[in-house]
Amino acid sequence: MSVPVVAIVGRPNVGKSSLFNWLAGRRIAIVDPTAGVTRDRVSTLIKANDRFFELIDTGGMGAQDVDNLTVQVERQIEAAMEQAHVVLFVVDARNGLMPLDEEVARRLRYVDKPVICVANKCDSPELENQTGEFYKLGRGKLVHVSAHQNRGRDELLELIHERLPQAEEADTNVAVSMKLAIVGRRNIRFERDGKVFIAIDTAGVRRKGSISSDIEFYSMARAERSVRRADVVLLFLDPRVRISKVDKQLADYVLEHHKPAVFVVNKWDLMVPMPTGKMGNYIRATFPNLDYVPIAFITAKDGKNVQGLLNLSQNLQKQASTRVGTGDLNRVLRLAVSQNPPPMRQNRRPKVFYGTQVGANPPTIVLFANDPELFDNTYQRYLLKTFRDNLPFNDVPIKLHLRRRSREDQEPVEPAAPPPKKKKPAVDLSGLKFQSTVSEDEIEREAGHYESELWKDL
Ligand code: GDP
Numbered sequence: 001m002s003v004p005v006v007a008i009v010g011r012p013n014v015g016k017s018s019l020f021n022w023l024a025g026r027r028i029a030i031v032d033p034t035a036g037v038t039r040d041r042v043s044t045l046i047k048a049n050d051r052f053f054e055l056i057d058t059g060g061m062g063a064q065d066v067d068n069l070t071v072q073v074e075r076q077i078e079a080a081m082e083q084a085h086v087v088l089f090v091v092d093a094r095n096g097l098m099p100l101d102e103e104v105a106r107r108l109r110y111v112d113k114p115v116i117c118v119a120n121k122c123d124s125p126e127l128e129n130q131t132g133e134f135y136k137l138g139r140g141k142l143v144h145v146s147a148h149q150n151r152g153r154d155e156l157l158e159l160i161h162e163r164l165p166q167a168e169e170a171d172t173n174v175a176v177s178m179k180l181a182i183v184g185r186r187n188i189r190f191e192r193d194g195k196v197f198i199a200i201d202t203a204g205v206r207r208k209g210s211i212s213s214d215i216e217f218y219s220m221a222r223a224e225r226s227v228r229r230a231d232v233v234l235l236f237l238d239p240r241v242r243i244s245k246v247d248k249q250l251a252d253y254v255l256e257h258h259k260p261a262v263f264v265v266n267k268w269d270l271m272v273p274m275p276t277g278k279m280g281n282y283i284r285a286t287f288p289n290l291d292y293v294p295i296a297f298i299t300a301k302d303g304k305n306v307q308g309l310l311n312l313s314q315n316l317q318k319q320a321s322t323r324v325g326t327g328d329l330n331r332v333l334r335l336a337v338s339q340n341p342p343p344m345r346q347n348r349r350p351k352v353f354y355g356t357q358v359g360a361n362p363p364t365i366v367l368f369a370n371d372p373e374l375f376d377n378t379y380q381r382y383l384l385k386t387f388r389d390n391l392p393f394n395d396v397p398i399k400l401h402l403r404r405r406s407r408e409d410q411e412p413v414e415p416a417a418p419p420p421k422k423k424k425p426a427v428d429l430s431g432l433k434f435q436s437t438v439s440e441d442e443i444e445r446e447a448g449h450y451e452s453e454l455w456k457d458l
Helices: 016-024 069-083 099-108 125-137 151-162 212-228 245-256 277-284 304-318 326-339 376-391 440-454
Strands: 005-007 041-050 051-057 085-092 116-120 143-146 180-184 203-204 232-235 261-265 296-299 352-359 365-371 401-402
Touching: 005 016, 005 069, 005 143, 016 041, 016 051, 016 085, 016 116, 016 151, 016 365, 041 151, 051 085, 069 099, 069 212, 085 099, 085 125, 085 151, 099 125, 116 125, 116 151, 125 143, 143 151, 151 261, 180 212, 212 245, 261 277, 261 304, 277 365, 277 440, 296 304, 326 352, 326 376, 376 401
Parallel strands: 005 051, 005 085, 085 116, 116 143, 180 203, 180 232, 232 261, 261 296, 365 401
Antiparallel strands: 041 051, 352 365
16 A cells, blocks of 8 residues: 555645644755655655655645746646645635635635645634634635644644545555556557557657747646656657657656656667667666666567566566565665664764555655654665665665654564565675765766767667
């Protein structure tokens, strides 16, 4: 089951990001959006009673268009509809009801999810008496909170908890079928004997340096939407031309959304006798943060390797839905930490006590630590790589959350002698190194080197 998602929506300035930070209960870093590290600013994991949920601030997602508030609201609602199990509709108790609040309420009427109306900025009990007009929004009971004064937190968490889907209900992603998104160049067709044999969501993206025109914006938006909905994304690359900015943007989007993916080099028949390794090196150098994404070489026109690609995609979907036991996870974690202890920061030693997988699709791991702020992105990437290499998540992204250990988060008691597992891969971390952040310039240089070699011999 994936972790249930709770989305915050509301017009600007009602205090969405303040509410987000307050519920998260910690200082939120505006973090580096690269690599498989969760973008804390817009998404964090929170515990309500015995359940974890993922809180997302839809207002912090994507580009902010200050001139077009309706478009902003539209986007928030769309994100909430697609991803959320529960919606927090935030209004401002101090400023009172505004036309844009009514607009949000109107749009929310079409959202088939539980909505909780949160009157924020109730800094004192008197302010609660002024919120009567919000009942007009038709959301029933209001919950009064103040992110600044720390009021109403328990009540809000309780309401959220009551509305989270039952564990089985949330599990709609059972692997009966697979939603594939095919993104990349236009005119991608899978054919055999002249027949299109797989129904696909083709989202053509024109190749151009910028995506300024409307058409390009909308084709990008379509491609992004298919990525969000997909179980597995096939990122098509044309080996006859250099990898474009749009390809890179799509790849970043896939990374941010933790989607299993395959780089698909199509029209490979035109390139033989180029060795696949050459193209492979170019792809790896261009997308260093997606080093776990497999590369497939196919000729879609006559179906060459297409079955293999579909099998691979199914395998990725399976990996992403896998759950590992706490015992296995902690064995790998302990080894990772003992071989490469996290470096001291601000004279303090970062400590991680234990970890647990709280969800699948994407595999979501929570690590309980003395202070999450002490673990930088480089170290988180190292842990992610170790998990991928030693757990059955070899080719898929993992979402990692670090939480401060509270008193109720006690380490689960492990069975005295874990039952022996058959053919368990030996944990060997000797070859692992820290992978430091690679700069854009370095990526350009490295990719340029492979690129200049690429078409030389043809
Ligand atoms: P967003 O645009 O909806 O994400 O709103 P922000 O979180 O950026 O907050 C907008 C403004 O409201 C900021 O100046 C906050 O300091 C203020 N604010 C947020 N929560 C509260 C609150 O509980 N009480 C008061 N008085 N102000 C708040």
